[in-house]
Amino acid sequence: MSLIRRVILGRRFCTAVPRRAEDVMSNPDCRPFQLSLRVMYLSSVDNLDTAAKYARLAVFSRIKAEDTEAAEDTEVTCQSIIKSMVWHKRHKEAYDLYDFFFNQHKLKPNRRSCNSILESRIQQGLVDEALDFHRSIKPGMARYYPSEDTFRVLNKGLVNSGRLDQAETLLKGGKAVDRGIYPDHVAFSNLIRGFLDLGNLDKATLVLEDFKKVCSRIDPSSYYPYHPPFHGEFENRVAFLMAAFVEYWFKQGKEMEAMECYNQSLFANKFPVLAYTGDAFLEVLLKYGKKKHAWDLYHGMLTATHKRCFGYSTVKTMVNECFDMGRCSEAVETYNKAKEKKRFVRGSYVITRCCEMGLLSEAESLIAADGFEYIEGTTFKTMMDAYVRPGESMML
Template sequence: MDAYHLFHYFFNQSNISLSVDCCNHIVKALCDDGHAHVALQLHHHIRGGYDDHALLDYQTYRILTKALYLSGKYDEALDLVKDIFLLKNPDEYDSEFLDQKDFDKAWALCCEEFISSKDGNNNNVGYPTVTKTAVTVSLIEYHFSKGKEDKAMEIYTCLVAETSGKIEDASKRPLLDVLFKYGKETEAWSLVENHHLIEDRPLHIMKQNLTMHELFCCDLRMTKESIERFEKPRQMQDFVTFKFNHAPYSNVIAKCCEDENTLPHAKWILAESLNVCDPSAYKLSTFEEMINAYLKAGRLDDALETANMMVDANLRLVSILMKS
């Protein structure tokens, strides 16, 4: 509950914009701690104060509904289920939830109706994160959990065919998590690699990748195996977020910092990561490592410039969170 009070302070009493990730984490944490009723109040508060109603993701709605159900708050759980899935005959599901005593099975039945219905082909206007793809992923997981691998893979194959492998952003990580959890590494990596081939890339990203590859091969003399080990997490990051994030590059920056001659490459890689607005790209340890390398080489001006970059990056992160 301490985290919830801090959340309330920062996002309700201070001048900071509401964070999507924070909302999801707080709701999940409240449910884990047995405070589903408080999580439901937060859900109502979010929906009542924001026009887009997209501040909770599909998986969070599922966790909240299950927590309500397990805590005996059946009416609240059923009301949420009916809203989320736009059920045609909602009263029929009262007995499904109450008689079966199997939340996951009842949820799977709702998923099947949502997918097969006309509304299942479109987003739920009131719950825009509840999409056909998101619901399908949870149905795949359900069948895997029941040992029905053939059924799960049949649904997965249909999903990939229907979307031409272009999975919506919010469902990418949940889908990969399911595939890896149930031993489908080949399918998971195939999804990532195919996405890398079919997804259109901005010209500056393509140039950036070519320059980076030349840097690895010619200047750092990395082996093919080393480059492949680097590329895999980078492709995974790209698939999940489709944003440049320098986290996979941290080891390369560290290698550049070992030699004064390759320090300019570290500076270039870091500069590329600062060209985007994604706050997760900013990592203090990367700045610190570069500053130490510059000081060791006696390059005080470069060390000072990097220190200023570190301050600017973190001020930028704060400004993104602050309301304009």
């Protein structure tokens, strides 16, 4: 019997199951909030063995039924350690922890814990076992499952394994229409790219048209029940899909067709470019050497008044472009200008890149400006490594 089936069926992986917190460690602190912070920090500095040991204390937290915050903290503890194990490709440990939390000790999983197990199976190319696991989660078994990310993970796994017909069936299952929301543009983009990679432009175009038809039957106000719909949401989702066609034409060596497709996708209807759409085009433009167009698009997103037109990954893409080209001063300047205009921009990744290149004075300045509470543990670890690394130049 495979490992994942034992997870599904709730079989134990080991005979010695801790029944008290003291069986895990002496003097255990099982307070949910403190425990979640400790596990997340240990995971962030890659001390996964210790993080997993602490995470197992979550099953012994005494949570009152009305204490929703404590219950959420326990969920965070479970999902963060499972996700970290999958991120580091320690798949067996991820399954062991899932089994320990949700089968042996009967905690209720949430969508993130389940999606991490799906991602683990997909990473290993075990698509059928991922589908088995997905089908085993009955309604109500896991909180908020399935989610949008569930279908993204499954869809991408099916596409990457060449099972495009199944991926298409998954998208056309009626779930988006039944719930009255827009279909997932990321999942549709994966399918379109799958057909384009096979050279099947006609089929990719048909999938695009199917997406438009589904969206046309949906009332935008039902998608945003708590605030007015954003003007251009539909156009942005369609444009996001068109980024795959722009890249297709670049791959074919047809630069004129690619740029014509790009201009028609973003500028024909004069709609505001949202962050997820702009980010998709920034990656394509930079990849194929259209750097002036990328910077023009970036500055347009940066100066847009609506907060959804610019995001964390937007500035990160352009800052990394500067670093990759060896323009370190420009990278830091790009980040600082973005931060002046958009208060939510945080710079752990900029600090990390500065440390990797020996620019410790710049890293220190960024830390002082951002505040310690916004810096990730891995960033501090990278900075300490840079200080003790012998022979490194600290010159800009």
